[in-house]
Amino acid sequence: MTPTDKTTIDNEKLKEQAERLYLQGLHAFAGSANTSDVESMKRAAGLWQQSWKLYLKAGDTERAKDLKKSLAVLYKKEYVKANKNKKTHVSLAGKFKDWVMFFKIGCFGFGGPMAVFTLLEDELVRKKKILTNQDFLEGAVLGDVLPGPVTMDIVTYTGYKLKKWTGALIATLVFILPSFVLMIFLAMAYDKYSLTPKIAGVLQCLGAAVTGLILSVAMKLTKAEMKDYRELCILIWAFASSLIFKVDIVVIVGLCGLVGIVVYSNEPEERNK
Amino acid sequence: MITTLFQLAWVFLKIGACSFGGGIVMIPMIEQEVVNNYAWLTKTEFIDAVTLGQITPGPVIISGTFIGYKACGILGAIVATASVILPSFIMICLATEMIKKFRENKILANFLRGARIAVIGMVFDAGVSIGRGSLVDTKTVLIAVASIICLFKYKLNPIWVLLGAGIVGLIWSG
Numbered sequence: 001m002t003p004t005d006k007t008t009i010d011n012e013k014l015k016e017q018a019e020r021l022y023l024q025g026l027h028a029f030a031g032s033a034n035t036s037d038v039e040s041m042k043r044a045a046g047l048w049q050q051s052w053k054l055y056l057k058a059g060d061t062e063r064a065k066d067l068k069k070s071l072a073v074l075y076k077k078e079y080v081k082a083n084k085n086k087k088t089h090v091s092l093a094g095k096f097k098d099w100v101m102f103f104k105i106g107c108f109g110f111g112g113p114m115a116v117f118t119l120l121e122d123e124l125v126r127k128k129k130i131l132t133n134q135d136f137l138e139g140a141v142l143g144d145v146l147p148g149p150v151t152m153d154i155v156t157y158t159g160y161k162l163k164k165w166t167g168a169l170i171a172t173l174v175f176i177l178p179s180f181v182l183m184i185f186l187a188m189a190y191d192k193y194s195l196t197p198k199i200a201g202v203l204q205c206l207g208a209a210v211t212g213l214i215l216s217v218a219m220k221l222t223k224a225e226m227k228d229y230r231e232l233c234i235l236i237w238a239f240a241s242s243l244i245f246k247v248d249i250v251v252i253v254g255l256c257g258l259v260g261i262v263v264y265s266n267e268p269e270e271r272n273k
Numbered sequence: 274m275i276t277t278l279f280q281l282a283w284v285f286l287k288i289g290a291c292s293f294g295g296g297i298v299m300i301p302m303i304e305q306e307v308v309n310n311y312a313w314l315t316k317t318e319f320i321d322a323v324t325l326g327q328i329t330p331g332p333v334i335i336s337g338t339f340i341g342y343k344a345c346g347i348l349g350a351i352v353a354t355a356s357v358i359l360p361s362f363i364m365i366c367l368a369t370e371m372i373k374k375f376r377e378n379k380i381l382a383n384f385l386r387g388a389r390i391a392v393i394g395m396v397f398d399a400g401v402s403i404g405r406g407s408l409v410d411t412k413t414v415l416i417a418v419a420s421i422i423c424l425f426k427y428k429l430n431p432i433w434v435l436l437g438a439g440i441v442g443l444i445w446s447g
Contacts, residue, residue: 249395258384
């Protein structure tokens with residue numbers, strides 16, 4: 001075996017290795033393109049750099065030059081992206097397009113607001129990194145404080161954060177759509193079949209479970225909100241006036257709110273949970 | 274029909290704007306309006322509406338869709354659903370803009386605190402009201418007690434409780 005032969009074989013090996021590194025880098029780069037992940041960009045750059053060195057060593061200058069070019073492009077891109085990330089959070093959120101996600105969550109949103117909250121947080125904060133944890137907690141506070149079902153509130157809030165009014169509208173509509181359609185079908189079926197004794201029996205048992213569900217929610221809320229006798233008084237008054245005297249709900253809620261302003265006005269700053 | 278649609282819109286806007294604290298809170302309000310005042314549904318139908326709202330995914334207020342449908346067909350369903358969402362939708366969007374100010378306003382915070390307690394009273398009310406219609410014999414009372422224990426003490430996911438109750442119902446009704 002002549003020395004030149006040996007170097008050609010070595011060079012072949014080096015090239016092979018270089019090509020593999022290049023492909024790995026390409027893979028990392030392709031993976032990063034749609035998630036705007038700076039981390040994988042950097043990895044791609046590192047791999048290509050190694051590959052470029054190996055090509056130089058192997059004496060394949062043509063290929064090395066090509067790689068150098070793509071490296072330059074990569075660096076430029078990374079630079080631009082890193083800058084964008086630093087500059088505004090909003091610009092990234094503005095590009096959000098995955099509204100189907102809200103549809104999916106609407107389909108599987110069993111188990112109340114906390115379940116939906118966790119699903120959304122997982123998607124937007126952990127996977128896509130579009131919103132921060134802080135954003136999410138604020139959403140939960142708002143949902144708790146403002147009227148309307150908490151699940152709905154959180155979805156609307158997330159949509160608004162992503163794309164202002166349009167985002168809120170799309171997110172809410174897309175989220176409600178699956179349950180809306182399902183409910184229409186159920187209502188139609190109900191009109192037709194509710195009189196069958198079997199279905200009536202099942203519905204009766206479900207109704208009993210729902211009674212339990214409502215009472216347990218009330219008990220949980222009581223446990224969370226009751227601090228002293230004042231709360232108890234308001235609670236009993238609200239309960240009685242609604243059940244016995246059939247006072248209009250708007251009046252009850254409004255009056256209790258006013259009572260709240262008066263009763264808590266001289267209290268030191270106390271945060272609502 | 275137009276009158277019914279307007280009535281539906283008014284009732285559900287009112288409910289949407291007053292339901293501090295979540296979907297279940299709306300149940301007594303809805304019942305008073307749609308069963309007692311307007312008689313769009315009978316008591317049994319209303320309990321079934323709430324039940325269906327619980328077993329479908331998404332928020333409980335989807336019961337409003339059912340009620341709207343019963344009162345005025347598909348158009349009614351759309352009007353009721355849109356009306357019940359609208360108030361909180363607008364409020365959330367506005368509040369997101371000024372969340373800082375919103376949280377630091379003490380008068381508003383106190384108002385909401387009082388309102389939330391009122392709402393708990395109404396949730397109890399909902400339990401009593403629905404219970405009067407649905408707890409008709411020993412077995413239904415047993416189911417209700419069992420579900421309270423599962424949910425309050427063991428914090429089970431409601432969907433399992435409902436599923437269990439449905440299976441029991443299927444067996445009992447033969």
